[in-house]
Amino acid sequence: MRSPCCDKQGTNRGAWSKEEDQKLIDYVRVHGEGCWRALPKAAGLLRCGKSCRLRWINYLRPDVKRGNFQEDEADLIVKLHALLGNRWSLIAGRLPGRTDNEVKNYWNSHLRKKLTGMGIDPDNHRVGRKVPLHQSRSSNSGTPSSDGTRNYKNMSFWNLNSKVGDNRVRCAGSGSLEENSSGLPDLNLDLTICIPSSVVEKNTANPTLLLFR
DNA sequence: AATTTTCCCAACCGCCAGGGG
DNA sequence: GCCCCTGGCGGTTGGGAAAAT
Structure with a gap:
């Protein structure tokens, strides 16, 4: 049995707050993408690394185009x-x-x-x-x-x-x-x-x- | 107006591949 | 070659919003 990607205890789940988004944005701007496992702790986020990666890629990345599909x-x-x-x-x-x-x-x-x-x-x-x-x-x-x-x-x-x-x-x-x-x-x-x-x-x-x- | 149903999408979960030791 | 770790992927789910009753 594979261990989970992170300790689920003590991590936030569900929708991201604006504060969490800002912390993630600030961190990635300074340090860049990568090392997602270590990122939450370094960025002061109570999230699993996978969740941070997903949030960044799907929502926070500056080049993400939002809105209806043409x-x-x-x-x-x-x-x-x-x-x-x-x-x-x-x-x-x-x-x-x-x-x-x-x-x-x-x-x-x-x-x-x-x-x-x-x-x-x-x-x-x-x-x-x-x-x-x-x-x-x-x-x-x-x-x-x-x-x-x-x-x-x-x-x-x-x-x-x-x-x-x-x-x-x-x-x-x-x-x-x-x-x-x-x-x-x-x-x-x-x-x-x-x-x-x-x-x-x-x-x-x-x-x-x-x-x- | 209140309640129920349906729809949509952000987020999570589990699996896999690749790299490093 | 084996094991572990990490990143990445596709499937699924939960909750809020919108529509229907």
């Missing part, structure tokens, strides 16, 4: 999710100022419903049929290695070059996912934003394009 951001998330699955950190990495938590929440609360309402299975991005997720967690979250463990680090070959606002999101690799064991065809996604809606309308035979009407 339409092109939502489109990009859907496209990247079709390609990468629940790889929120990778998806967020293509959305400047957005965090994985934010993307994940937005997906679960908005985009999932939106797709479902359009008759698209949000798990596999296909129209009108539910494909068994025999791979469980790994089925939509990365490329499982042969031993069943996640193998994210090997994903660099995707070499995605997205640029929100540049109308350009392209997978530099083959752009397709290999056929899986269920015999389903490749998604073959070309991640190009802002396809003229008139063009998309004519391509309803392509399920992936349905997403972006």
Whole structure:
């Protein structure tokens, strides 16, 4: 049994107060990010290091973009999710100022419903049929290695070059996912934003394009 | 206006990978 | 090669806000 990341006794939990936020901001400004385990004590916070890291990354970091998602951001998330699955950190990495938590929440609360309402299975991005997720967690979250463990680090070959606002999101690799064991065809996604809606309308035979009407 | 239900999101939890000793 | 520690990730939850009754 692994020991907890910190001593839960005597640590604050739940929502952060303004004072706590300020202490964390002040500390990181002076000392920079890192060494999260030691940070709470050094910064005078009664928080676990993990909690500090999360608070900083998801909320306090100066480059965090807050507010509603733009339409092109939502489109990009859907496209990247079709390609990468629940790889929120990778998806967020293509959305400047957005965090994985934010993307994940937005997906679960908005985009999932939106797709479902359009008759698209949000798990596999296909129209009108539910494909068994025999791979469980790994089925939509990365490329499982042969031993069943996640193998994210090997994903660099995707070499995605997205640029929100540049109308350009392209997978530099083959752009397709290999056929899986269920015999389903490749998604073959070309991640190009802002396809003229008139063009998309004519391509309803392509399920992936349905997403972006 | 009061109560209940639903929705959203910040925060937590557990697991995993990588690095160092 | 093994163990421990830390950072990072994705799934889940709890509580407040908003909407519905």
